[in-house]
Amino acid sequence: MTVNPLAPSWLDVPADANALAEAVWPRGAARTTDGELELAGVRAHELAARFGTPLYVVDEADARARAQEAHDAFTREFERRGGTATVYYAGKAFLSAEIARWVDAAGLHLDVCTGGELAVALAAGISPSRLGFHGNNKSLAEIDRAVSVGLGVIVIDSVQEIERVAEAAFRHGRTQRVRLRVNSGVHAQTHDYLATAREDQKFGIPLADVPGVVASIRAHSALDFLGLHSHIGSQIFETDGFAEAARRLLEVHRELLADGPVPELNLGGGFGIAYTSVDAPVPLSDIAASLADIVADECERLGIPLPAIAVEPGRAIIGPSGVTLYEVGTIKDVEVAQGGGTAIRKYVSVDGGMSDNVRSSLYGADYTVRIAGRVSDADAALVRVAGKHCESGDIVVHADYLPGDVSPGDLLAVPATGAYCWSLASNYNYVGRPPVVAVRDGEVRVIVRGETEADLLARDAGI
Template sequence: MPAHISGVLHAGPSPVWLPYPEAVNDLMPSLWPSNVRKDGDGVLTVAGHRVTDLARTHGSPVYVMDVEDLRARARAFVDAFATAFDQVGAVSRAYYAGKALLTTAIARWVAAEGMGIDTCSLGELMTAKRAGVDPSLVGLHGNNKSDAEIAFALDWGIARIVVDSLDEIDRVEAAAAQRGVRAPVMIRVTVGVEAHTHDFIATAHEDQKFGLSLHSGAARQAADRILASEHLELLGLHSHIGSQIFDRSGFEVAARRIVALRAQIQRDHDVRLPEVDLGGGFGMRYTSQDTPLPITDMAQQLAEMVAKTCAEEGSDLPAVSFEPGRSIVGPSVFTLYSVGTVKPVETDTGVRTYVSVDGGMSDNVRTALYDADYSCTLASRGSTADPLVVRVVGSHCESGDIIVRDEYLPADVTAGDLVAVPGTGAYCQPLSSNYNLTPRPGVLAVQAHRVDWLITPETLDDLLARDGGPLAED
């Protein structure tokens, strides 16, 4: 049993499942970016840079990205799926899910490793364009696309618009007709698969806002309407069952249903739909309790299953695309905090020690929003003190402002120490806020030869600049 675990909320300060660590200073490599180590003084380093130096120069809290780790994960995903699908005679494509974390530099890096960009807003579209990404590698999602988003997508000439409702089909068709073009579209199909994940990130069951239902016939109705349109080109079908998923069975059921629907549409309309998209949602390891499948295994199993289902349906193999985000950028980033106070609190079952840091739910709301779990380590020094179960909390005026619920740190953790939380690359910065008028942290891109801001940190002057000022009395 690995010793470095972080889990769900528990009644007592020392959960029985949390094993006493043999070496509280040690890292579990699978939780951290590949270029993260601890040096001889116990200081966390990334690509050779000590976090004590990063904090001194750039401040805290701060998101720290291992750039080479990000690029290697993108490259490994592309290679694994290309190899697996080539073995069954099909083509695979990978679109990086920009909603996880997107900047112009990230867009350039993942594109250089062979990925397209999946966007879901005008801001994400504009970022991809600014990065110089080929529009033929860009897609647009969203359950409520604005006219401006549709217009930008058509004018730029992106690869596909994933339509999410019957009303949207009419709006995209009207915009395409106005421009005298045929808009390439896919249909987002709600396939009725209950993904084994949090309700808020499960997206293929019937009672939620995304997609057109397979069960009710809405997806088939959408296909009929698009195929009858003069200004729409139906590329294929899309399914996304959720996020942070470890169980491949959900992907397999969704794929079988999508492939079967594609075969039926092709037979009935005597057409060929060249592509199927099985979405993203590949899980990552936040704690030692998480057990994501190796990406090579997932790719091979999905390729074999798609090929088998197509053979059973008597249909040709489509190009199969995927939209990883979390599994690419999530493990490549950790958040660095400074400790402010350490407070032992008497409870009914003993003493719980609260370690308060200079960030919190404004830079990582996922613990409060999704009941997410994280781990952490003392990052600024080694320690010979005994391990102590602590709760790492933020500085905000909310009792739910928790970053790490239960984890072992050295018992001498104190004000001024640095604590690092791994696995914060996906959704933490995009979901960050100015709660309590707190400036949002920046994102540092760390490479062996340089350290740069990917996203510059906000300042209090930035926040005050948006304040309209005192209003005149009536």
């Protein structure tokens, strides 16, 4: 088949436009004998008929397994080098009471960054001692609540927060454990909006200022300084950035040891996942092994003890476990000028869009799409999956190939939507946020209720 000239250079024409790339889909995803997509033993049409579309579907066994694998990999690899590791699940990726319980059951700690996320974690029954609190602008009320419940660690992000946390700790008669977020100057190879360790950004303390800021923390008897924290970006496919950040942090870590203990080092998260068949993220087990060797070797070179290590994966645990189902509404073949001629881009519009997945519009993120309700031997056609919202940039999938007979009423499935889709969802155009269901062993249950028009109207004080 001739390649459509509108296709991006990385996108090949598939040999089978029905095939499910293993790296992109949850482990419980498969085609039934009659060609329908099945998720953890539940057919796509059954899910759509019962809960409607759009619908977020999470493969529970897959998510739990990835959480356990992260815990085991980092524990094993740092023990191999004579150290310890704590894995925090980054709740910002997707947090609900059930998700919190899944990661807790796997032995993970939990990272929150707002009062709302803290409230969910506490309501889920997670021990406050297993929580970390991030954020560049924590309110006084958020800090007070975190300290009052005995939160495990607060990540200080600015000089002003030192006094605020210390005052809350003194008021509640507690000694609050804290880390200091630093800006290492390391920039992971990622989208500019996702980069969070460059000098010109809102997070953290410049590396050169760390000794003075740590001295201020140590001056407060109500604060217990644990160590430094770094986060170099998101959707990272290599370990070079983590290695360089670790080296820079450990140089300062050694300097801080002269004036007191520095028991921990938090290297953050940002580990990437596959959104398309050409994405090749490093497995978490390999990342854990590499980081263990990098940190241990650097500590040996510097002549310092190996600190306890913490990491914060979120997307890498929940992202691949999620799939979003949509129903096709309208289809348009749009003739586009291209290279002195024209080419056809097939616009396939669905009943969701940027209100349930804003990443494509916000970051230019790429996704994969497949027909969920059937298979087809029709020739593959380049498609752009568009949403229903009143924005030309309302795109769900910028480019992929589907069987050319894709039709109104077809169910479509977009994989790798477990992270930053529900958590970034909105009510744009007064669309209710979809429900989230968990599937496991042929069973399905709601873990987040969807919003109805009545829910939306109930918040309007004029009604």
